[in-house]
Amino acid sequence: MTHGHTVDPDESAEEHWDSRYRESERRWSGEPNAALVTEAAGMTPGRALDIGCGEGADAIWLARRGWRVTAVDVSGVALERAARHAREAGAGTGVDWQRHDLAVSFPGGEWDLVSAHYLHSQAELPRDAVLRRAAAAVAPGGVLLVVGHADPGDREEAHHHGMPFPTPEEVLEQLRLEPGRWAVERAAEFERARADRERRPGLHRDNILRVRRLPG
Template identity: 45%
Template sequence: MDSTHHPQPTDSAAEEDAAQFWERIYRARSAWAARVNPLLAEVAAPLRPGAALDLACGPGGDTLWLARQGWHVTAVDISATAVEQVRTRARELGVAELVTAERHDLADSFPGGRFDLVSAQYFQTPYELPRARILRTAARALRPGGLLLVVDHGSAAPWSWNQDPDVHYPMPDETAAALALDPARWSVLRADMPRRRAVGPAGETATVVDSVLLLRRTAA
């Protein structure tokens, strides 16, 4: 999901299911410019391109950036509109052969394959989601030496869909504990909460906090 373009629920959102909610969001986003999330670019830029998985790809800023760096990317989202936007943009940019875009409700299905990088950018939603189970599945889809990058919101931007002042944002150690991965097979490379200047859908800016967890699979 794009870090800068988070929706605000309508009064009818409670009557929607997750698929309907994200369909509505991405239909409205069709004119928005998809751009790479900065922490993904920071982590992936020095890596040798391989196979990547973009969880909850949204309009495809991360997927398209990775493909343009030479990665073979599997992009998945619950929104069929988002998936089609990624396919269309990949064709326009001449990287369609490097992008496989699939619709998945990750609570029910998961893409096949083995990956060198799995990116879960702002994998947060107003709907119930078995997040830890999905991220464990993602970690297990890594090849030895592969990286799992989980970036969560550590604060709310003014344009975020979630303005609940009592919301609890997961800290990196909480995310790692919830995954409960065997430390003999996965190692923590990074767990911190950096601040950055973010840009919203209307060009507004705000300082936000990210929660970053970077894991490496060290053994099969």
């Protein structure tokens, strides 16, 4: 991410993220998130929803493994890129790309896997409410996977200024899941290898919450 990007309080989430994506040809690595790969590897492919899909690497990875994917982002710039990457990867028909400002609208349907990876934003984002809506979209027997940064990291203080970094337990509380209807399958902090802007290797602390809606 670019450091020191100033935030215009009048800018919408769409304007903010479109301009962030326009700053470079490719913002993310193009590789799927390691936590998604680990968690989804043992699941039977079904319907998946990726919220805040960015340039689409996770959605494309899922589609190539047989999932029928709906992928959502507020940025049309990111979605156009994602669709192009999907075509280039031969997964062009496996993903339904939808533009939503998740603060305002959410795709209709239910999914066996709902995935939210690094749904952090400097622009206004009612993250708790969006994640509650995401939980409501999980089909019986399905999984909600929430992966986020555990902290801003030394190098990203300015960039992440004011953004919340809830622990997995705090995310669980925010979800307000119906008691007795969900199983917590993972709530942990983990370290992820991640190079800094000078491409020096380093570690970043992230957290993961995986909850399953009990069948029936």
